[in-house]
Amino acid sequence: MRGIRAYVREHARDPNFIAYAAMGIGALIFPAVVQFATGGNGDALVSLAADGGVYVLLAIGLNVVVGFAGLLDLGYAAFFAIGAYTYGMLASEQLISSPLHHAVHIPFWIALFIGLFVAAGAGALLGAPTLRLRGDYLAIVTLGFGEIVPRFFRNMRDWTSGVNGISALDPPSLPGWITGPWVNTSFGWVPNFKFLSFNATAWYVLIVILVTASVFGVNNLYRSRLGRAWMAVREDETAAAAMGVNTVSTKLLAFAIGASFSGFAGAFYGAKLSLVSPDNFTFIISITILSMVVLGGMGNVAGAMVGGLLLYWVLYYFLPNAPQQASGLATSIGMDWLNHAVPNGWPGIAEFINRLKFILFGLILVSIMLLRPQGLLPSRLRAQELHRGVHDEPVKTVA
């Protein structure tokens, strides 16, 4: 106990510690709070939060590639797709129509790790041809990869059902599960539990566990020999090589490990939605995840998570609900006339806001970047980088 107290006191001013503590406590009480606040009708929100966890996982993974190793990846959704499709093919009736003529049903818990390794392999595969590229050139190649992969899945009709996608994926199952007041029932034990779409809390708990495990893993990596090698490559590849860092394997590992998180995320996402379709992995997904990382604070795991949560909330809760909220607000402040559409004129406040949705989104992104160019929760490093000039510039050009 004393150890914990001392630890808390020592880190109480560390923004990362505060962020982790807030996210941890928030994650623990979120389902209960939501159910209480909505009078037991909070399943939709809990389910939404579980989907948000997927994006947090993706942001953590992309942060390894972009933030740690400094390799700009514009096609990250490709690995997400690979994870999801791996689970889709391995846990549904899909492969009956393939040349194999046999359905494969691998349990989710194993498929999760197969997805991880397949995505990691794909990461290394993409990494290999890009090893000689830096900066913009690398970004273009990853962009291409991000476009090719979903198209590839769309065209492999026998294996993936093409545009229709793979549906009816096996839900994960457990020998048992506890229910209780948080899902509006009394405490109880459910044997032979299956994760179905109405068990929002179960999905939520699962993604929280996955994210927590990933956070520990990725922080360990960050503070390890490999983490330092990533940073060294990001800072100066030539000097890193001269110091004995094998830049080839270091970069490949960044791609592979970064991709493996999205393999995790993809398998979870496919299982939860019980559907994987090529439309779920478009370029906009890659860009959204990249924005999460940049907005949150590149190179900082907690930052990427905060960015992921915030952008997810804006995109999937705030903006979809904004028109309705605005309309409600107009009524409640006695300006109901705002809600009445005029033919060929004022469309009504709800529709008006609806049309402005993406302008709002853009405004939010731009204002965050203007107010905090280093991200919401920057790594110590990035904060320095953006305050050039405050510190003394070393006189390097004397030689």
Next chain:
Amino acid sequence: MSTSEPAADSILSLRGVTKRFGGLLAVDEVSFEVPKGQVFSLIGPNGAGKTTLFNCITGMYTPTAGDVILEGRNISGAKPHRTAQLGIARTFQNIRLFEYMTALDNVKVGCHVRMHAKLWDALFKTPFARREEAAVAEQAREQLRFVGIEQHADNYARNLAYGQQRRLEIARALATQPRLLLLDEPAAGFTPQEKVELMALVQKIIDRGITVFLIEHDMRVVMEVSQRIAVLDHGEKIAEGPPAEVRANRRVIEAYLGKSA
């Protein structure tokens, strides 16, 4: 100590090393031996090909022809990280530190090549990884102490003063536990006082049993610390020998001051 004969016990030998960039002959069939445990210097006017030769030795470039032999092993064309593994460390003419990493972390990157933690160890922070990390932190501090900038361990490399950055580069190179240390113009931009300190540091490095191979423009430094000197001009070796001999060499004087009419 110094003789005009190459020492029998050499750590590095170059045999006809040539580097050509398209039509430009940067290094032209250069051969010499770097004796073990001494300071060997390479001098020459700007653009003579000194740094190119360093790059050929450390694997940054693959020589167009010729062999680089480290303790009997032919390493020409080996990758830079491989030459570091085999015991060659270097600094750069225009300081190349990891600017946004602390001084300590910079040196820890130097330790990288002597570490054995695998991905698994890193991911799960195994007891082995913890022990190794602790040992490396201690080693890295030791190197910083050795070059005299221990008090700056937690500063970002870019925030160090110029002289401290040069020292940090040396500490980082020493952390790879080299047998041969290549210093590329370590005294550039130094005050006379700093040059004296640098020479003392080079002596300390020699005392640790590490051979030093130096590129330097400052003749006082070169003449004072080195036991043997090779002179490069237009990619060609024009002289080699102990300092006194090289200083008196007619071709060397011509290369630096031009031919008298």
